[in-house]
Amino acid sequence: MAELTLVEAVNDCLHTELERDPSVLVMGEDVSRAGGVFRATAGLRDRFGPERCVDTPLAEAGILGSAVGLCMAGWRPVCEMQYDAFSYPCLDQLITHVGRYRWRTGGAMEFPLVVRMPYGGGVRAPELHDDSPETYYVHTPGVKVAIPSTPADAKGLLAAAIRDPDPVVVLEPKLHYRTLRGEVPEGDHVVPLGRARVAREGEDLTLVAYGSMVPLAEAAAEALAEDASVEVLDVRSLKPLDEEALLASAGKTGRVVIVQEAPRMCGYAAELAAILAEKAILDLRGPVLRVTGYDVPYPYWQIEDAYMPSVPRVVDAARRLLSFE
Amino acid sequence: MAELTLVEAVNDCLHTELERDPSVLVMGEDVSRAGGVFRATAGLRDRFGPERCVDTPLAEAGILGSAVGLCMAGWRPVCEMQYDAFSYPCLDQLITHVGRYRWRTGGAMEFPLVVRMPYGGGVRAPELHDDSPETYYVHTPGVKVAIPSTPADAKGLLAAAIRDPDPVVVLEPKLHYRTLRGEVPEGDHVVPLGRARVAREGEDLTLVAYGSMVPLAEAAAEALAEDASVEVLDVRSLKPLDEEALLASAGKTGRVVIVQEAPRMCGYAAELAAILAEKAILDLRGPVLRVTGYDVPYPYWQIEDAYMPSVPRVVDAARRLLSFE
Amino acid sequence: MAQVLPAECGLRRVLDEEREVDGLGERDLLELHRQMVLLRTYDERSVVYHRQGRIGTYAIFWNHEAMQVGAAFALAAEDWIFPSYRESAIGLLRGMPAATVLSWWRGHPAGWWNPLDYNVASICVPIATHVPHAVGLAWGKKLRGEPACALAFFGDGATSEGAFHEGANFAAVMRAPVVLLCNNNQWAISTPLEAQTAAKALADKAAGYGMPGVRVDGGDVLAVYEATREALERARAGEGPTFIEALTYRAAPHATADDPRAYIDLARVEEERQNECLGRFERYLGRLGVLSEEAAAAVRAEALETMRGGIAAAEAEPPADPELVFAHAYADPPASFRSDLAELRRILGG
Amino acid sequence: MAQVLPAECGLRRVLDEEREVDGLGERDLLELHRQMVLLRTYDERSVVYHRQGRIGTYAIFWNHEAMQVGAAFALAAEDWIFPSYRESAIGLLRGMPAATVLSWWRGHPAGWWNPLDYNVASICVPIATHVPHAVGLAWGKKLRGEPACALAFFGDGATSEGAFHEGANFAAVMRAPVVLLCNNNQWAISTPLEAQTAAKALADKAAGYGMPGVRVDGGDVLAVYEATREALERARAGEGPTFIEALTYRAAPHATADDPRAYIDLARVEEERQNECLGRFERYLGRLGVLSEEAAAAVRAEALETMRGGIAAAEAEPPADPELVFAHAYADPPASFRSDLAELRRILGG
Numbered sequence A, B: 001m002a003e004l005t006l007v008e009a010v011n012d013c014l015h016t017e018l019e020r021d022p023s024v025l026v027m028g029e030d031v032s033r034a035g036g037v038f039r040a041t042a043g044l045r046d047r048f049g050p051e052r053c054v055d056t057p058l059a060e061a062g063i064l065g066s067a068v069g070l071c072m073a074g075w076r077p078v079c080e081m082q083y084d085a086f087s088y089p090c091l092d093q094l095i096t097h098v099g100r101y102r103w104r105t106g107g108a109m110e111f112p113l114v115v116r117m118p119y120g121g122g123v124r125a126p127e128l129h130d131d132s133p134e135t136y137y138v139h140t141p142g143v144k145v146a147i148p149s150t151p152a153d154a155k156g157l158l159a160a161a162i163r164d165p166d167p168v169v170v171l172e173p174k175l176h177y178r179t180l181r182g183e184v185p186e187g188d189h190v191v192p193l194g195r196a197r198v199a200r201e202g203e204d205l206t207l208v209a210y211g212s213m214v215p216l217a218e219a220a221a222e223a224l225a226e227d228a229s230v231e232v233l234d235v236r237s238l239k240p241l242d243e244e245a246l247l248a249s250a251g252k253t254g255r256v257v258i259v260q261e262a263p264r265m266c267g268y269a270a271e272l273a274a275i276l277a278e279k280a281i282l283d284l285r286g287p288v289l290r291v292t293g294y295d296v297p298y299p300y301w302q303i304e305d306a307y308m309p310s311v312p313r314v315v316d317a318a319r320r321l322l323s324f325e
Numbered sequence C, D: 001m002a003q004v005l006p007a008e009c010g011l012r013r014v015l016d017e018e019r020e021v022d023g024l025g026e027r028d029l030l031e032l033h034r035q036m037v038l039l040r041t042y043d044e045r046s047v048v049y050h051r052q053g054r055i056g057t058y059a060i061f062w063n064h065e066a067m068q069v070g071a072a073f074a075l076a077a078e079d080w081i082f083p084s085y086r087e088s089a090i091g092l093l094r095g096m097p098a099a100t101v102l103s104w105w106r107g108h109p110a111g112w113w114n115p116l117d118y119n120v121a122s123i124c125v126p127i128a129t130h131v132p133h134a135v136g137l138a139w140g141k142k143l144r145g146e147p148a149c150a151l152a153f154f155g156d157g158a159t160s161e162g163a164f165h166e167g168a169n170f171a172a173v174m175r176a177p178v179v180l181l182c183n184n185n186q187w188a189i190s191t192p193l194e195a196q197t198a199a200k201a202l203a204d205k206a207a208g209y210g211m212p213g214v215r216v217d218g219g220d221v222l223a224v225y226e227a228t229r230e231a232l233e234r235a236r237a238g239e240g241p242t243f244i245e246a247l248t249y250r251a252a253p254h255a256t257a258d259d260p261r262a263y264i265d266l267a268r269v270e271e272e273r274q275n276e277c278l279g280r281f282e283r284y285l286g287r288l289g290v291l292s293e294e295a296a297a298a299v300r301a302e303a304l305e306t307m308r309g310g311i312a313a314a315e316a317e318p319p320a321d322p323e324l325v326f327a328h329a330y331a332d333p334p335a336s337f338r339s340d341l342a343e344l345r346r347i348l349g350g
C-alpha cells in the first residue's frame, strides 16, 4: 500500500492498466508531452511511447469520435477531457454513437472506451473550469458513470472502467486531486462498478453523496455527531447504481439528505430522491431533502463558496429533517 | 378561432411573431426554400424574405453560435433544429454560452433566442429521429424549456418563448404534428411560461405529463374512469415549473404517477418526483410512480411501441398505486 | 491565399475521354457494371416497396451508383467502408443480403448487421459524425500494423459540420490511411451547394488539412475508381488521407418523404437524368464492345431476382420480439433492466 | 489540389523591410507604441500580481502585443472585438479600466463588463466557440444595414475545433463582415503546431471556405495593422470575411500555472525573446527617429501608473456579495430562486 494523492492514484492506475493490457491507450489534449495539465498521465509517454499516450489536436468531438473508431480496430482508448466544461463538445458523439453503437450492431461489437476528466468547483478558477456535468452522462443510455471520492477508489473505479466492456465516463474531483491522500493498493486494484460504499455508519439519518461531496458529507456528519448518528453513503457508481445499498440505508435511518454539487433540476440527486419516493415511501420518516448547487451558472470564484454545498447547508438540512414531525 | 393541426399552429405563430416584431428571424436547415421538413416554417420566405427566414449551412453548433451573435446585434433568432437528436451538436454552445452569456455580462445584454425542434418517437422513423432530449436542456442553467401538447399551446408557448427576454428551448411533439387538431386563437396568442394546465379534473389520482404524453395520459384517465377519478396535469412549462399546480394536485389526490417518454435516469419525471418527496411527503398516500421510456437507446421502430409509455403501462401503474396500502 | 479550382472544371474523367484505366480487364468492367445494376435495381425497387408500404422512409441514391461502386471496387477485402444513409445498400457489394438492408429500412432488428462480417460500419444517420470513426479505425489499424484502410462516404452538406472538420484534421495529423469521399450531389435536402459553402470547390478544403484534394466526375465509375485507387496507394504507402470530391447531381428526391418540386430546377434534373451514371457506363461498354444487350438484360434480371428474394426474406422475418428493447445496450446491463423487463412482460401479457 | 504556401515564407512584413504604411502618421505610430507598452506592462505586472497572490491563474500574452494592437488599431469605434483569454486585456485599447480586467482574473464580479460599453465581447474561455458569435454579430449588423464589422481572435489550436470550422463557413456563406485573426503562436499549451495540423500554413484553410487567407508576421505590429485594414476594407465593401494567420511564437508559459520546460525548446524561446515584438517596433521607430528614449520612458511610466491605479482599484472593490449567485442568470428568474436565496441568507446569517 502506498500513500498517494487522488491524482497520483489515477496516474498509478493508468500505468498499471497500460502495462497490463497492450490494447489500452491514452489520448487527449496535452496528455503526452506534458503528462496532462494535472499530471494525471505523467510518465506514460516515456514508458509506453507516443503511440499509446497520444497528444491529440484540440477537438473533443474528434477525440471521442476517433476513439469510437479505435475501438472498432480493437483498442481500448482512455480519453481525457481537460476539464468538465470542455467535455461538452463531445456530447454529440457520446449520445448519438458511444451509447448506441454496441446496440446498433446487435451486440456484435463492443466499445470499451473510457472518458475521464477532472470535474467540479472550489478551485478558484476562471469560468467553465468548475462544472459538474454528471447528469448529461447519466441520462445517456448505453453509458456508465463513476465518480470516486478517495484515492483508492480513483484507482479502482478507473481500472474497472478501463476493463469494462461498455463505455464508462469517470469524473474525478479535481478539488481533491492533491488535497486528498490515502492508502492505495499497488498493482492490480479494481473496485467493481455498481457497488456503493458506506463511508460512515449511522442510525438516524443518511447523507448520500459522491465525489467531492463525500468529504463534505463526512464533515457534516461529524458536526452533527452530538445531535444524531449520521450515515454517509458514497454512491461512487452512479450508473449502474447500487440501489440496494441506497434502500438499505434509507430503510435503516428513514431520513435521507442527498448532497450534490451540480445544479438541482434533473440532477442526480433528483434520480435518487425519485427512487426513494417510489421504493422507500413507507420507510421515510420525513421528506427527502436535496442540498445541491443552485440552478445558475457556476459563479465567479470569489463567491463560489456561496454556490457550493457547504457543511452548514448540509447540517441545516439534516437538522430540519431530524426535527421533522 | 381556427381549427389547426399542431404544426399549423407553430407555423401560424411564426407568421404572427415575424409580422409583429421586425427583429424576429427564423434560421435553420431547410427552413426557407422548402419551408421546413415538417412545413413548420412554410410561407415565411415568401412573406418576409430570405433574410428573415434563412437556410443555414448544415451545422447545428454554427446555427446556435451565430444566433448568439445575432442577439448581440439586436435580433431575436428562432432556430430550428431539424430533429431532436440532431440538436446534440449544439449542446456545447447552449451550455457554455447561451445559458451563461447574460450572466457573464452582469445582466447588461439579453439573449432572447429560441431553439425549437420536433421531438419524440412513435413515428416509424430510422434511428435518431425519435429522442426526447428535454433533460439536457432543463438541467442547463440560464435556459428555459417549454413543451406544448395542444395546437393552441404550440402557438401560445412558442409566442411566449419568442417574446421572452431569456433563451427558451421549445420541444414540439412531432407525433402529433398532424394528428392533433384544435382550436387556435388567431393573431396574438401568448401562453405564459410557468403555468401548468389541468387537462382533466380528478380527485383520486394525478397523472402528470407533458407533450406527447398528455393525450396518452388523458386516454389512460378515461380507461380508469370506472375505478377512479383521475386528474391529468399538463406541465407544459418545464422550466420555470409551476410548482404550485403540481403540489396542489398532489395535495388533492395524494397519488401521483408521472409519465415521461424520455429515458428514466435523471429524466424530468425524477425532478418532479423529487419535488414531491421533499414538499408533499405528508400528502402522499403511496409511492410516487414513474412511467417512462427505458434506459436504453430508442429502439428500431418495429418495436418502438414496447419502449414508449403506453395506456396499459400507465393504467397498470395507476392501479398499483390506487390499491396501495 | 491558396489557389482555387473553378467549380465545373478540373474534373478527372475517364468515360467521356474514351480512356481506359490500366489494370482493369474486361471481367472487371463487367463486374463494375453488375454492381451498378445491382445498386440501381435495389434503389428503384426500394422506392416501389416504399410506395407499397413494405419499407419505411427511404433515402434514394439513384444516380449515385457510379461513385459508390467505383470507390468500393478499389478497396481490398480488409478495408472498411463507413456509409451514410445515402450508401445504405453498399454492403451488397460485400455480400450482404438485400434482406438485411431492406430490414433496416423496415425498422426491423434483422437490419442491424455485424460490421465485422463485411467490414462495413453501421449506416450513419447523423450527418458527418462517422467521419472521425473512419479515421479512428484507420489510425487504429495502422497502430496495430494491420494493412486495412478506411473509406468514408459523406455529402456536400456534411462538409459544413464540425465532425467532418475534426475528423479530417485528425486523419491528416495521424496520417491515417483513410479516404474521405465526398458525395457532392450539390444538394442537402433543399439546400443548394451555394448556400452550403462559398468555396469554389469542396476539394479546396483539403489543403487546409494538409492532404491532397481530388475532384472527379462522380457519374463516371472509372474515374472514381481510379482516383480512389490512387488515394489507397498513398494511404498504404503511409502518406495518409486523401479528400475526394465526387461531383454529381441529386436527380431524385432526397428521400421518399421529400418533394423537391418546391425548391429544385426540374429542367436541370431532367437533363441529369438523361445523363445518369449507369447509362453512361453502358454506352461506354457498348462502344468498347464489351457489353451485349443480352448480357445487360441478364444482369438486370439477376438483380431483380436478388431483390425479389430480398424483400421476400425480409417480409418472412418473424415480428421483432419486443423484449429486444433491452438487448444489446450493454454487455452487462444494470440490475434495473430486470424489473423493467418484468414490467414489460406483465404489460404485454395483457 | 489547392496550392500550399511553405510555412515560414509568404509572410507579410513591414518593419524588417523598412517599409512605411501609407496613411499612418507619426502620431499613429506613437499611439501604436503607447498601446503596445500598455499591454506589455499589463502583462508583466499581472505575472507579478499573480506571484503576489493578488490575481488568480493568468494567461500570459507576452510577445502577442503586436498582433493585438495592430489588429485592433485598424478597427473603427463601432467595430466589435471578440477576444479569447489570450486577449483578456484588449479592452484597455478601448478605454476599459485595467481594474475591470484585473477583477476578471481575480474572479470578482467587477470583472464582468458590459460588452456594449466597449464593443468588446466577453472573454471567451472555451476554445473557438466565440468564432460563430463574431460571425453572427457581423452578419446581424449587416442585416440591419449598420456598418460595424467584427474581429475575432483565436489560436492555432482553435483551428482544430468544429466551432471554428462552422463559424468560418457561416461567415463566408453569409458574407459576414468579419476578420478571423488566428494567433498562430505555434503552441496549444504543450501541443506543438505540427501535432495540431498537417497543413503547411493555417492560412491554407481559407480557400476551403472560399475566403482570402493572409499570412503576416505576428510580431510586426504594422504588418498586422495593414493586413487587418485591408481585410476590413473588403468586409465593408461587402466582400465578406478574411482569415489572417498572424505567425508568432509563444515565448512565455501558456499561463501562470504552466511550466513549459517539460515540453518546449528553451533555446528557441530565448531566441524569440531576443526578437520580441515591442523591441522590434521600438528599434524601427528609433531608426525613423520618431521615438526618443525619453518619450519611451514616459510612455512606460504612464503604463505603470495605469497598472498601479488598476490593481489598487481592483483591490479596493468591496468583497463580492454572495447573493450575486442568483443575479443575472435570467431576466426574470424562476420562483425557486426566492426560496434558494432565503436558504442562502439563513446559512450566511450563521
Ligand SMILES: Cc1ncc(C[n+]2csc(CCOP(=O)(O)OP(=O)(O)O)c2C)c(N)n1
Binding pocket: B029, B058, B082, B086, B089, C086, C125, C126, C127, C154, C155, C156, C157, C158, C159, C183, C185, C187, C188, C189, C250, C254
Ligand atoms: C447532425 C444532423 N443534422 C441534420 C440532419 C438531417 N438531415 C438528414 S440528410 C440532410 C442533408 C444532408 O446533405 P448532404 O450532406 O449533402 O448529403 P446527401 O443527403 O445530399 O447525400 C439533413 C440536414 C441529420 N441527419 N444529422
Ligand SMILES: Cc1ncc(C[n+]2csc(CCOP(=O)(O)OP(=O)(O)O)c2C)c(N)n1
Binding pocket: A029, A058, A082, A086, A089, D086, D125, D126, D127, D154, D155, D156, D157, D158, D159, D183, D185, D187, D188, D189, D250, D254
Ligand atoms: C473547448 C476547450 N477545450 C480545451 C480547453 C483547455 N485549453 C485552454 S487553452 C488551450 C490551448 C489553446 O491553444 P491555442 O488555440 O493555440 O491558443 P493559445 O493558448 O496558444 O493562445 C486549451 C486546450 C478549452 N479552454 N476549451
Ligand SMILES: [Mg+2]
Binding pocket: C155, C156, C157, C183, C184, C185, C186, C187, C188, C189
Ligand atoms: Mg448532398
Ligand SMILES: [Mg+2]
Binding pocket: D155, D156, D157, D183, D184, D185, D186, D187, D188, D189
Ligand atoms: Mg497557440
